[in-house]
Amino acid sequence: MEKTNNKKLIASAALIVASIALLLGLTFAWFTDTVANKGNKIQAGTLKVQLLNGTDDIGVSSTPVFAYDTWEPGYSTAKASLSVKNNGSLAVKYELRLQSGEMSQSKGMENAIDVYVGDQISGTLADYLGGSKTLDSGTLTAGASSTAKEVYLKMKESAGSQYQGAVADFDILLVATQATSEIDGFGNDQYDKDAKYPTVVATPAEFEAAIAEGGIVQLAEDVVLDGSKTIAADTTLDLRGKTLTVGNGADSLKAAVGTTLTIEGSGTIEGVVYADNKFNNGSTIVIDASDNFVVSSSHDWAVYGGSGSNIVINGGTYTATQKGAGVIHCLGSSLTVRDAIITVGSATVMNSSGVRSSAANTYLENVTVNANYSTAVDLTSEYGATVIKGGSFTTDKESSGFSSPTISYQGTLDISDATITRVNTGIEYARSWPTPTEVEGLVYSGLTFVKASNCIGDDIDLRSK
Incomplete structure (x- = not known):
């Protein structure tokens, strides 16, 4: 009986080996399918702003907005209508400033020039050049424009003779950076909250x-x-x-x-x-x-x-x-x-x-x-x-x-x-x-x-x- 079982086991093992050999020679066919999601891309947004005086782009103009070479006590400039337009694809936050240029001949005259925003005195030119004040600031979505600010400068009537021949040189400066508006894939709109102005x-x-x-x-x-x-x-x-x-x-x-x-x-x-x-x-x-x-x-x-x-x-x-x-x-x-x-x-x-x-x-x-x-x-x-x-x-x-x-x-x-x-x-x-x-x-x-x-x-x- 034991010999018979051994013969059966040997025969079964041989049959298994033969089956495996046959299987190795077969080509299997499986149900398959493929789906492709095409057109994915990563494209950086653009951050681009424009500084306007009315409809004129003064960011590329060589003509100063406030240009007059015979200032005297009581003199006022014409009003400038300053606004900012967001021409990029990203939301921006911005500041509109006045920045000092060559001031070696100013004789402190910046303290005798008042800056008007609308019809109200907002401060002296010295306040703005010192960085304590801005003409405007805000946030703009893509394509949006700010409300125009009517700005003009006036020399104080009390300005004395010490300012004769003085020269105060300054720039109108627009700085912008990313604003917290766009939302990332995790629902977070604060990832650029620490973006700083240049x-x-x-x-x-x-x-x-x-x-x-x-x-x-x-x-x-x-x-x-x-x-x-x-x-x-x-x-x-x-x-x-x-x-x-x-x-x-x-x-x-x-x-x-x-x-x-x-x-x-x-x-x-x-x-x-x-x-x-x-x-x-x-x-x-x-x-x-x-x-x-x-x-x-x-x-x-x-x-x-x-x-x-x-x-x-x-x-x-x-x-x-x-x-x-x-x-x-x-x-x-x-x-x-x-x-x-x-x-x-x-x-x-x-x-x-x-x-x-x-x-x-x-x-x-x-x-x-x-x-x-x-x-x-x-x-x-x-x-x-x-x-x-x-x-x-x-x-x-x-x-x-x-x-x-x-x-x-x-x-x-x-x-x-x-x-x-x-x-x-x-x-x-x-x-x-x-x-x-x-x-x-x-x-x-x-x-x-x-x-x-x-x-x-x-x-x-x-x-x-």
Whole structure:
């Protein structure tokens, strides 16, 4: 009986194995269905306001609203009808202010000018320029306009002879930021309740006070600083087409250790944008340039990043005139440059470069470097990893038989679709120790090499050769 059961078990096991084998050879068909929800997108809203005097857009006008050059006691300006229109897609909160300009010749006359809103005295011009009063404030949904404010200025009848020839210069200023109106996916309309107005500056003193506090800082006028200045807190600097001069153009606008300095818009910085560091701890520089953004330095750097720093550059034109280091020079953790034009202004084949990086990670995309006599890109970290996509790199001048490679690298380099104009070696592998016997760490594709006059060397070679 036991033998019979064993035979049955063996037969059953064999049958199971055979069944599994047959099943493995079958193709199964299952009921299926697919549903796609198409057209999802994330699109940022726009925040854009307009300042009107009646129907005239005075935010783009070069004609002052209150312009009269023979003030006298009792004189009144014509009324301005000031209103704000929200031309963006987001709700805004706004303030309409008066801001001081050049007041060195005012002789205190701002204290003798009354500001009328409607037919009532609202305060003196000094009250408004001091920031204690605003002409108007409020919240506007998309497309809405504020109620017009009738504003005029009058010189007090009691104003004395001490104000003869005085000049009080001021701006009508509209500032706006996000308002608590839109509701997010959690039913919350308070996520932007802490949005702050930008700080608009027109003088060196106002600029220094603003960068000590941080936040959004906008230039209303060209500003000339007497030397290097340090951003003490996270700051976004919007040049708004103006020029910021730091010292003689060789001094620095520094981001303190642990802070982030973001620079945006169009305009010019004459000086160095500098990411400070201490004990291998750095800061962060982000440049999001609009058209006509320039950093022009009479130092050997235009942008510098110390140890532990992070540099991100999107667009703009960068020039440095002194020899040494690089126009963009990064000793930090990472360097990213996109869509920028970099020019080496010094006439030397020694030490200078367009981009010099010893960062762990370097990324260049669609970058143009006009290096003239110097190395266009100098990658100095034997442990660094660099990616270059597209762009144009030119070293086309030599001096008394001396010339520079166009791109010099240590570590690894992945370069594609770039144009390399050379008077010496196009891509040079420059590891110093142990002395290499062949080019290492290089991946390349789609490169175009252009030989300048008096060209020597090869497209790709070792420094030691």
